[in-house]
Amino acid sequence: MTLGLINANPVVHAKKERVARSEDPHGDDAVDPLEIYDYVRDIRDPEHPYSLEQLSVLSEESITVDEKLGRILITFTPTIQHCSMATVIGLCLRVKLMACFPPHFKVDIKVAPGSHADEESVNKQLNDKERVAAALENPNLRQLVDECLYSNEL
Amino acid sequence: MELLDGNLELKEIQNLQGHTDRVWSIAWNPATAAADVPAVFASCSGDKTVRIWEASPSTRSWDCKAVLEETHTRTVRSCAWSPSGKLLATASFDATTAIWENVGGDFECVSTLEGHENEVKSVSWNASGSLLATCGRDRTVWIWEVMPGNEFECIEVLQGHTQDVKMVQWHPTMDILFSCSYDNTVKVWWSEDAEGDWSCVQTLGESSKNHLCTLSGYHDRTIFSVHWSREGIIASGAADDAIRLFVESKDGLMNGPSYQLLLKKEKAHDMDVNSVQWFPGEKRLLASGSDDGAIKIWELETLPG
Numbered sequence: 278m279t280l281g282l283i284n285a286n287p288v289v290h291a292k293k294e295r296v297a298r299s300e301d302p303h304g305d306d307a308v309d310p311l312e313i314y315d316y317v318r319d320i321r322d323p324e325h326p327y328s329l330e331q332l333s334v335l336s337e338e339s340i341t342v343d344e345k346l347g348r349i350l351i352t353f354t355p356t357i358q359h360c361s362m363a364t365v366i367g368l369c370l371r372v373k374l375m376a377c378f379p380p381h382f383k384v385d386i387k388v389a390p391g392s393h394a395d396e397e398s399v400n401k402q403l404n405d406k407e408r409v410a411a412a413l414e415n416p417n418l419r420q421l422v423d424e425c426l427y428s429n430e431l
Numbered sequence: 432m433e434l435l436d437g438n439l440e441l442k443e444i445q446n447l448q449g450h451t452d453r454v455w456s457i458a459w460n461p462a463t464a465a466a467d468v469p470a471v472f473a474s475c476s477g478d479k480t481v482r483i484w485e486a487s488p489s490t491r492s493w494d495c496k497a498v499l500e501e502t503h504t505r506t507v508r509s510c511a512w513s514p515s516g517k518l519l520a521t522a523s524f525d526a527t528t529a530i531w532e533n534v535g536g537d538f539e540c541v542s543t544l545e546g547h548e549n550e551v552k553s554v555s556w557n558a559s560g561s562l563l564a565t566c567g568r569d570r571t572v573w574i575w576e577v578m579p580g581n582e583f584e585c586i587e588v589l590q591g592h593t594q595d596v597k598m599v600q601w602h603p604t605m606d607i608l609f610s611c612s613y614d615n616t617v618k619v620w621w622s623e624d625a626e627g628d629w630s631c632v633q634t635l636g637e638s639s640k641n642h643l644c645t646l647s648g649y650h651d652r653t654i655f656s657v658h659w660s661r662e663g664i665i666a667s668g669a670a671d672d673a674i675r676l677f678v679e680s681k682d683g684l685m686n687g688p689s690y691q692l693l694l695k696k697e698k699a700h701d702m703d704v705n706s707v708q709w710f711p712g713e714k715r716l717l718a719s720g721s722d723d724g725a726i727k728i729w730e731l732e733t734l735p736g
Binding site for chain 2: 381
């Protein structure tokens with residue numbers, strides 16, 4: 278299936294220098310936004326061979342966490358207003374975080390206010406548990422998500 | 432109402448493990464409501480199976496009597512017993528609805544209803560068991576007629592919702608069908624007579640005039656399930672892992688009913704509560720199913736003193 282890329286000319290930024298962090302995510306009890314950011318910054322964009330960080334889809338400010346309640350909120354900025362890959366990016370973020378955090382953590386994912394033409398309906402879909410579950414049962418979609426999550430690993 | 436006077440507690444009676452993925456829905460078999468019959472319920476899951484649980488008279492606890500597997504190829508989202516308790520309908524993301532019959536202790540799939548274009552999300556029998564309704568992400572609601580020999584014929588495909596239809600439910604006594612959708616509306620479907628076409632006679636939205644009351648400020652995340660008991664206690668299960676019970680207030684100041692919180696059970700499960708269902712019989716039992724894969728049976732008890 279040949280499709281024109283949704284956004285053929287994304288703006289690519291240099292990778293931010295990163296602080297070395299301990300490998301063990303559950304070692305200390307504190308969960309801070311930077312730790313969460315480290316898990317998601319290198320997720321590859323579904324369309325371009327760059328990370329979400331490089332495309333400024335995500336930044337450190339994207340993440341808020343309430344550790345006591347076990348809630349994480351991620352806000353991301355699609356590269357263009359009519360990005361149809363927004364739901365795929367949302368899925369990638371959710372799958373990654375589900376794998377990194379204990380099951381009782383609740384994750385909410387939204388597009389940055391004003392960053393998408395269908396903001397309300399995209400946000401609704403990104404956080405509809407039933408839709409997410411059904412999407413992840415779709416083998417093609419699952420494969421795309423896996424490619425975005427694991428492309429950096431050798 | 433005496434419920435408001437007493438000191439009530441929702442006591443956990445049992446924690447049932449077995450499903451290997453989230454439990455989406457639970458349904459009590461209405462034919463097992465009588466006191467001398469072992470209570471039976473069905474549960475369905477993301478693990479693609481349906482489990483049948485039966486109370487053991489001696490231990491007064493539930494055991495898994497059957498696992499209905501190798502039929503649905505994706506998540507089973509919803510299950511519903513026919514009013515007679517003889518048939519079980521299961522709706523799946525694999526776009527089919529399966530009909531099961533208990534044949535001498537074994538559950539056999541006696542029919543598979545196809546037609547939806549993608550995930551089927553809900554299934555409901557009408558009061559007499561002559562009609563079945565299904566709905567799904569393809570935005571349609573299907574009505575099926577139950578024919579002799581476990582045959583099912585689609586008599587109507589209802590268009591109208593502009594998005595994903597999440598749930599269908601028949602009126603408890605009349606052949607009126609309700610559906611609710613991702614498009615933020617509830618539609619009411621009705622047919623003039625047996626031969627007639629079904630149509631949407633009303634659409635309920637945010638500012639509908641029939642709206643009586645909204646209970647808000649209790650759960651702080653998505654409410655997945657709500658169920659009214661025989662005595663009028665509303666149970667709700669939500670993504671905040673809690674179960675809450677509400678009853679009508681004695682406060683007669685308003686025009687129309689108002690409700691108040693009877694009790695809350697926080698951390699009822701370790702994860703989202705997807706389904707709460709009251710036992711249809713006399714005992715005040717509540718079953719709940721969760722993302723954590725567990726099913727819990729609760730009893731509403733009056734505390735001593």
